[in-house]
Amino acid sequence: MLPSTMLEDMHEDVERCVRAVRSKDARFDGWFFTGVVTTGIYCRPSCPAVPPKAENMRFYPSAAAAQQAGFRACKRCRPDASPGSPEWNHRADAVARAMRLIADGIVDREGVPGLAVRLGYSTRQIERQLNAELGAGPLALARAQRAQTARLLIETTPLPMGDVAFAAGFASIRAFNDTVREVFALTPTELRDRVAKGKPPAGSGTLSFRLPFRAPLCPDNLFGHLAATAVPGVEEWRDGAFRRALRLPHGHGVAALRPHPDHVVCTLTLTDLRDLTIAISRCRWLLDLDADPVAVDDQLRADPVLAPLVGKAPGRRVPRAADGPEFAVRAVLGQQVSVAAARTHAARLVRAHGEPIGDPLGEGGGLTHLFPTPGALADLDPESLAFPRARRVTLAALVDALAKDEIDLSVGSDWESARARLAALPGFGPWTIETIAMRALGDPDAFIPGDLGVRTAARTLGLPHTPAALTRHADAWRPWRAYAVQYLWATGDHAINYLPAS
Template identity: 50%
Template sequence: MLVDTERGYRAVAARDARFDGQFILAVRTTGIYCRPSCPATTPKRRNVEFYATAAAAQAAGYRACRRCLPDAVPGSPEWNLRADLAGRAMRLISDGVVEREGVTGLATRLGYSERHVTRMLMAELGASPLALARAHRAHSARLLIETTNMPFADIAFASGFASIRQFNDTIRAVFAATPTQLRVGAHRRRPTAAAGKVSLRLAFRKPFDAAGLLDFFRREALPGVESVTDRYARTLRLPHGTATARLISMPDHIDCTLRLSDMRDLGSAVARLRRLFDLDADPCAVDEALATDPQLAPLVANRPGLRLPGSVDGTETLLKTLVPQETLINLGDPLPQPDGELTTLFPTAKAIAENTTGTPQAVATAIANGTLDIHVGSDPQTLTETLNSYGVKQKTTNYILMRVLGAPDIMLSETAGSESWSPWRSYASMHLDQIH
């Protein structure tokens, strides 16, 4: 994903926040990388270079700007637009797969060799899977350093570092500060929380239609697992444990409070919640394209910044679509430590298989025994063929592609003129209230 340098420099000169997260600006004379909207004096054109990701800038020897915090921005919308290998790999890396399963696990999930995945990411992004995972670990560590009172040794291992030394070296290299300096600076800005509870801000690009998302989640909410009022709350099954999340929309960000049974799940939880709320979308690009159609123009004007409801877990989303709510409501496991109205975890595939028949049972059984794995790095065509082979209808399969993979260009029903809405037909479906 090469960055158009002339367009990039114009965005930097204008301090255009719409490009934050879409590329990284690196300044040769200072050795620092920034977001495009950094308030610092605009560097001369001859002194800058551009990178697709923070990991690529770090690999080239640059460190993060402590003024604009370039890692604390919405991610690139490119990864939801792209169903190719690079896009699938980036979604899995952000979910922490490399920390948990190594590059071997990443390659296995993608269906390619380690060598091919590494070569492709180097060519596309200028960074290897390990470098991308290192950037992910550094970001997770900074969140824990600045938002909790956890000992640094605990943070190091919770973030996926193999040793305290590796943790300290990475933090100094990426942020040009020691962990202690980062924490002292954060204390001046806001108090920290106790271990197990993290409060943070999730950035998004304006405009943001929070009301539309809440309306959708309210219709779909499973009591005990989810709660929707003027905010959204839910329980989570994560790779190392369980969690609860509470999210409320503010004018410039989402306030998110997480209670985690295992802090190693912080990065994965944040990535999943960002996908759930479609926080990396570029709403201006979507709205501008759809507003050119007379049928959609008034809908877009009425709901600017509409987002596509995502998923925190592919298995949950698929089974929730196939199984009636009255069946699911009594099958969930109790949350080890209830958090107010959040008392229950979404049922396991095994429990659903034992209490259903037909297609839902076949799918749940395949998930329970490991034959079927629905994850953000799935290949769309392969996933479609696999679900169809279990008897899942094509419309349901399209819905899963839309929500689990974040596919932006799927139409759930045949509508006149829909081809002209590409590549944003999923958003058109949402405007037309076809997603249920």
């Protein structure tokens, strides 16, 4: 049995990689990629094809590195569509932050210099660090991502190839054609013909596809939490799917996410298809789909108090936020009030200051606005808000800091720097800061021992229930304390713990 702990630099351990390939272990999809020298293709570890001889395998830390080495993507296992590496989920260093930003489209929008500025490094330093760890620089990593976007558009829309190239982020038709041929060993037209099978693709504005994840996945708390806390007008649960409006670089979109046993169906309606890659990335981030649940659960199961909870419903994810600044505002609105009251406050802000949009479902849908940006809230009159003066001061200070870019709550933020800047604002205590760290920043070790639900669960389970004592006990859960919170919350009879009825 292969270890389920985090496996940094696993691609350098040939023996373990060979065992993973021979056992077709899907847990390691995204951890590394296998190049087969006799065929010139690269695969994910779980590829259903007969495994090659060990001497014919080469291992790479990223799809981009395999492509740079001259390997083409396997048409059978589609390694470019693997879940992302869990490394970028739990790490807070520059490489992990860079990978999260690249997934969010920064290189395509701002180039490598823009990536470097956001990270506070020189372009040479970023390129050196990414090449050392991933075998490819930021341009190659972004190119691999563009290739995957191009494949999705080719296979699922009737767009002319020139439009596909533009939407996927290629600078020219020639670069698009060359990349598709190099990565998939097919021309764009051949790639479309190969999957068409007489079925017309979806309309050019709406795409539907599967989001893979590492099993197991418990959808109850994940979708239950998102649905129970949904802001009216921006989010809703409808017909078995969580739907929300997304603010994107080139326009807006609406995502509908529907859980299935082995994947999540994602339906996207975009005003500009150039936002496809970013929308996919944000949906995966929202659902925490790149997590390594086996590593998380193995560690938490070592605590005899948590073991029965993990055994009952393994694979709990942390429900995240599609937009960091939005969630920070919502966290302040939710201070010391019920979930229902927080939703009411947020809905009022949305109606008064949000940007109106049309729902793709027409009158059958409930999405009416994008959540207001910090800039749109900058002129908000605090006295107009129906909650205590201290919280009005807190909200005004947060909005001002976000509007002035004094706090970075993006996927590429420095977690500790963000915490420190939030702590300097009035009214920001440990609960608000750690809630933002957990759900907006994505820190898997964020912990809220003072949360009422956590303390109630701790008391019920016989754990220490004062914040200080529980924090000491939880040291054994690190670096997965945010996931431990999900298991503790699950002991309560609250709507956040249940998959809504369709």
